[in-house]
Amino acid sequence: MLIEPVALSDFFLSFFSAALIILLATVYAALYAWSKISGRRAFGVAAWLIYAGLLICVGVFSYVNHFNDYWLLLSLLMVLGYGWMPRLIWKLCAATHDEDTHHSHQSGGHHD
Amino acid sequence: MTLQAYQEKTAACWAGCKQTHAEFMANPNLSGGQKLAVHYFTVAMVLFMAQLLFGLLAGLQFIFPSFLYEILDFNVNRMVHINAMVVWLLYGFLGSVYWFLEDESGVEIVGLKWGQLAFWVLTGAVTIVVLVYLLIQIGSGTDTSLWLINEGREYIEAPRWADIGIVVVMLTFFYNVAATFSKGKWSGIAGVLTLDLVALAGLYLAGMFYVTNISVDQYWWWWVIHLWVEATWEVLVGCIMAWSLMKLLGVRRKVVQTWLYIEVALMFGSGILGLGHHYFWIGTPEYWFTIGGFFSALEPIPLVAMVVHSIYDAGAHKFKNSNHPALAWIIAHAFGNFLGAGVWGFMHTLPQINLYTHGTQWSASHGHLAFFGAYATINIAFFYLAAQQARGNVWMGGGLANGWRWKTAAVLLNLGVMGMTVALLIAGYEQSFIERAVEGSTWAGYFAAQNHPWFMQAMIWRMVFGLMTAVGGGLLFWDLLEIGKGEQRPAAVIDSEAVNP
Numbered sequence: 309m310l311i312e313p314v315a316l317s318d319f320f321l322s323f324f325s326a327a328l329i330i331l332l333a334t335v336y337a338a339l340y341a342w343s344k345i346s347g348r349r350a351f352g353v354a355a356w357l358i359y360a361g362l363l364i365c366v367g368v369f370s371y372v373n374h375f376n377d378y379w380l381l382l383s384l385l386m387v388l389g390y391g392w393m394p395r396l397i398w399k400l401c402a403a404t405h406d407e408d409t410h411h412s413h414q415s416g417g418h419h420d
Numbered sequence: 421m422t423l424q425a426y427q428e429k430t431a432a433c434w435a436g437c438k439q440t441h442a443e444f445m446a447n448p449n450l451s452g453g454q455k456l457a458v459h460y461f462t463v464a465m466v467l468f469m470a471q472l473l474f475g476l477l478a479g480l481q482f483i484f485p486s487f488l489y490e491i492l493d494f495n496v497n498r499m500v501h502i503n504a505m506v507v508w509l510l511y512g513f514l515g516s517v518y519w520f521l522e523d524e525s526g527v528e529i530v531g532l533k534w535g536q537l538a539f540w541v542l543t544g545a546v547t548i549v550v551l552v553y554l555l556i557q558i559g560s561g562t563d564t565s566l567w568l569i570n571e572g573r574e575y576i577e578a579p580r581w582a583d584i585g586i587v588v589v590m591l592t593f594f595y596n597v598a599a600t601f602s603k604g605k606w607s608g609i610a611g612v613l614t615l616d617l618v619a620l621a622g623l624y625l626a627g628m629f630y631v632t633n634i635s636v637d638q639y640w641w642w643w644v645i646h647l648w649v650e651a652t653w654e655v656l657v658g659c660i661m662a663w664s665l666m667k668l669l670g671v672r673r674k675v676v677q678t679w680l681y682i683e684v685a686l687m688f689g690s691g692i693l694g695l696g697h698h699y700f701w702i703g704t705p706e707y708w709f710t711i712g713g714f715f716s717a718l719e720p721i722p723l724v725a726m727v728v729h730s731i732y733d734a735g736a737h738k739f740k741n742s743n744h745p746a747l748a749w750i751i752a753h754a755f756g757n758f759l760g761a762g763v764w765g766f767m768h769t770l771p772q773i774n775l776y777t778h779g780t781q782w783s784a785s786h787g788h789l790a791f792f793g794a795y796a797t798i799n800i801a802f803f804y805l806a807a808q809q810a811r812g813n814v815w816m817g818g819g820l821a822n823g824w825r826w827k828t829a830a831v832l833l834n835l836g837v838m839g840m841t842v843a844l845l846i847a848g849y850e851q852s853f854i855e856r857a858v859e860g861s862t863w864a865g866y867f868a869a870q871n872h873p874w875f876m877q878a879m880i881w882r883m884v885f886g887l888m889t890a891v892g893g894g895l896l897f898w899d900l901l902e903i904g905k906g907e908q909r910p911a912a913v914i915d916s917e918a919v920n921p
Contacts, residue, residue, distance in 0.1 A: 313771075314775075334758065
């Protein structure tokens with residue numbers, strides 16, 4: 309078998325760390341976006357602290373799920389993906405809306 | 421009551437219905453496509469109520485196993501509960517597309533009469549299928565039963581004749597959409613929608629043939645279930661959302677369409693091969709562990725990305741909108757989709773833990789919140805947009821008469837579904853432990869888990885929150901029938917100048 313199931317004693321840790329990965333990734337994304345919107349550095353610092361928590365959760369999740377060999381690549385993808393994606397999406401938001409504000413303001417729903 | 425009195429009462433009721441329908445068809449606020457859409461929305465709401473009713477009956481049977489035994493068995497209640505959900509969501513999607521088709525294309529719907537005929541055929545077929553489910557509950561499975569009674573595949577149990585009917589209706593729908601855009605204007609939304617409808621109808625065919633090897637059969641069956649729900653439905657909802665956001669928040673078309681393309685790329689990029697998480701235990705090769713695990717782990721990324729965009733929009737738009745109930749339901753969609761599909765999905769998606777959780781109430785917990793958050797909320801938001809237009813594009817902002825109704829309905833429905841989700845999670849956790857991990861998936865383990873106090877208590881709490889959901893659903897139905905009636909103020913005008921200062 310290519311996988312080793314979670315040990316019974318780690319059952320709670322597995323599902324709880326998985327839930328925390330998604331929740332912390334979201335809080336990180338939200339704080340990152342708020343730091344950009346408000347320009348307050350405190351939000352940016354908080355975002356990095358949350359991201360540190362995300363790293364710990366990915367570590368715990370990888371350990372209790374017995375990740376080894378190429379499964380560790382999944383851990384790396386999660387760390388990079390959830391860290392990088394909010395930044396990319398922010399840039400896309402800024403690019404699309406920035407272009408929007410430079411256009412003549414016409415009401416929504418018109419064909420361009 | 422004598423037979424004659426009963427006949428007179430029935431005739432009066434029928435005449436009343438015909439009168440209401442005639443008055444509705446004369447509504448000057450709606451186009452032909454929008455009138456057809458309201459037909460779809462009405463049946464969708466009736467089926468939503470049916471889903472809640474049969475869900476309550478099935479929930480009661482967990483607590484009182486002999487309740488309605490051999491009268492309305494659990495397997496039938498569960499089947500009608502889930503089928504009603506699938507069909508009411510589809511009715512909502514079809515109605516939403518008919519609603520905006522003329523506005524988006526700039527011309528009247530091509531072949532509207534065929535669309536109207538398809539609606540009545542589909543509704544008649546759904547009625548017959550449900551009646552047959554209820555009237556013929558037990559019997560051996562044969563070729564005849566497969567064609568006329570029940571195909572036997574979970575979630576898509578409709579007999580073969582109804583399957584063919586569904587495909588014909590979907591082709592009619594496709595014709596309406598493609599021909600109308602071809603005659604009028606194509607747009608980004610139009611292109612994505614039309615291509616998605618090809619996939620939607622095509623994938624359904626994968627669930628229409630029978631193979632004696634159960635692994636092969638399940639392999640194709642999941643194409644319908646997973647790829648509909650986690651790929652084509654997501655894109656369909658993306659198109660509906662894109663149009664709604666232009667109307668509701670005044671977002672510019674170019675912004676909406678750009679994001680629709682990004683969403684399609686993200687959804688298809690992770691969702692298609694995320695199919696692998698259904699192939700862990702059906703007898704397919706082991707490489708599906710890796711494919712399913714990796715792509716399932718990527719599936720929440722679009723949901724996290726959505727958070728960034730929501731905050732950007734909240735900062736730029738300040739939530740200025742023309743329809744408070746619809747906006748509230750779109751916010752519920754953002755949270756529900758993220759929690760239900762993202763958090764609840766990832767908790768048990770990797771094979772290392774799915775080995776224990778697969779097929780327990782954990783799946784039901786994930787299913788309840790994900791379907792509600794991702795799809796039911798969007799349909800309800802659209803129903804409110806439709807109600808606003810149907811009543812003359814009236815005010816639906818602050819200070820709305822009887823505004824308590826939509827707010828209470830929203831609170832009850834959201835709290836009810838969330839409560840059911842948590843209760844089912846507790847039940848699923850207990851099953852994963854007792855039935856799977858400790859007892860090793862034995863028959864005795866199954867019953868040990870079913871009779872465990874934690875399981876029973878969780879099921880009682882599920883019932884309590886299920887009742888809360890049902891009350892919320894009833895209130896929602898009432899509100900949709902009444903909201904905006906007698907309102908004289910026109911709807912708030914939201915344009916991009918106002919929202920992009």
